[in-house]
Amino acid sequence: MRYVELxxxxxxxxxxxxxxxxxxxxxxxxxxxxPPYAAxxxxxxxxxxxxxxxxxxxxxxxxxxxxxxxxxxxxxxxxWRAAAKAAGQGASVExxxxxxxxxxxxxxxxxxxxxxGIVESLPEGGRALVVGHSPTNEAAAAALTGATVPPLGKxxxxxxxxxxxxxxxxxx
Numbered sequence: 047m048r049y050v051e052l053x054x055x056x057x058x059x060x061x062x063x064x065x066x067x068x069x070x071x072x073x074x075x076x077x078x079x080x081p082p083y084a085a086x087x088x089x090x091x092x093x094x095x096x097x098x099x100x101x102x103x104x105x106x107x108x109x110x111x112x113x114x115x116x117x118x119x120x121x122x123x124x125x126w127r128a129a130a131k132a133a134g135q136g137a138s139v140e141x142x143x144x145x146x147x148x149x150x151x152x153x154x155x156x157x158x159x160x161x162x163g164i165v166e167s168l169p170e171g172g173r174a175l176v177v178g179h180s181p182t183n184e185a186a187a188a189a190l191t192g193a194t195v196p197p198l199g200k201x202x203x204x205x206x207x208x209x210x211x212x213x214x215x216x217x218x
Contacts, residue, residue: 047207048208050176052161053203054203055201056201057201071096072104079101079105081107085174087113087115087164087177089119089182091178094178095112101177115163118157118186119182120179138181161176165213187204
């Protein structure tokens with residue numbers, strides 16, 4: 047079995063965490079992590095990398111590198127924003143799919159492939175801590191599990207479990 051803790055970054059202003067976002071990430075680091083981690087992964091956005099850095103420090107694993115997997119970040123973020131706005135506040139990926147099915151279908155394949163690559167890079171029994179975005183985290187997880195993942199609040203996450211090629215999702 048292999049495990050991925052997939053989290054959304056905490057509160058931000060642009061591409062940086064706010065003071066509250068930093069405080070919330072530090073609280074997650076104190077209260078909600080399950081180290082050790084074989085990998086620390088960021089989507090490549092500064093706010094995601096900042097949060098991963100805080101969480102890695104909380105685990106005492108500063109020697110483990112942070113890897114940027116830009117495939118976890120959509121190249122059409124404005125299209126996601128427009129579709130999410132049209133679907134309504136707090137919309138799920140499935141509600142966004144109803145607005146722009148081609149976007150969600152295409153992006154699920156890309157994001158899911160990036161997430162699968164992370165899982166496959168882990169050793170048996172390994173655990174990765176991944177920080178990305180919403181709704182792309184949910185789309186990536188849905189691509190692997192076939193399950194609808196409810197919208198993630200800032201700092202929230204899910205646990206993706208791979209067991210002999212089968213993926214399931216659990217709450218964190």
